Amino acid sequence: MSSGLPAGVDLTNTLLILGGVGLVTLLLRALPFAAMRYFRESALVAWLGIAMPAGVMTVLVMYTLVNSTENPGGIGAALIAVVATAALHLWRRSATMSILFGTVIYMLLVNLVF
Structure with a gap:
């Protein structure tokens, strides 16, 4: 099955990398809101x-x-x-x-x- 990726690029590794990048991005965007309760006062x-x-x-x-x-x-x-x-x-x-x-x-x- 062709995934449309260049030769030598594995779909599993690509999805794992994108998942990791997405998770880090989500956590970095949520961090200020989670920390706000400590800084509110x-x-x-x-x-x-x-x-x-x-x-x-x-x-x-x-x-x-x-x-x-x-x-x-x-x-x-x-x-x-x-x-x-x-x-x-x-x-x-x-x-x-x-x-x-x-x-x-x-x-x-x-x-x-x-």
Whole structure:
């Protein structure tokens, strides 16, 4: 019976390898949820929940602005998107809406305008 595998590749070994990889992937994805009950009351985790979003956004904005001279649209598209994102966030106070809007504006400017 032909399994469609290249010559010299055994179906049993392939299935065992894929099963092992799948099991490890499942365990790694479940681990944070299983460990969460131990960290739920942690002051460090609470602080990270407050500080991380602003820190991550700062790093992303700086990365975009520093590397924008090499990208299509240049610094102009990046600055317009940052100003639009900040303005929407000051108006609506919604991080999700601001990030999505800023990303859409940047992508439109880079791909359609500049």
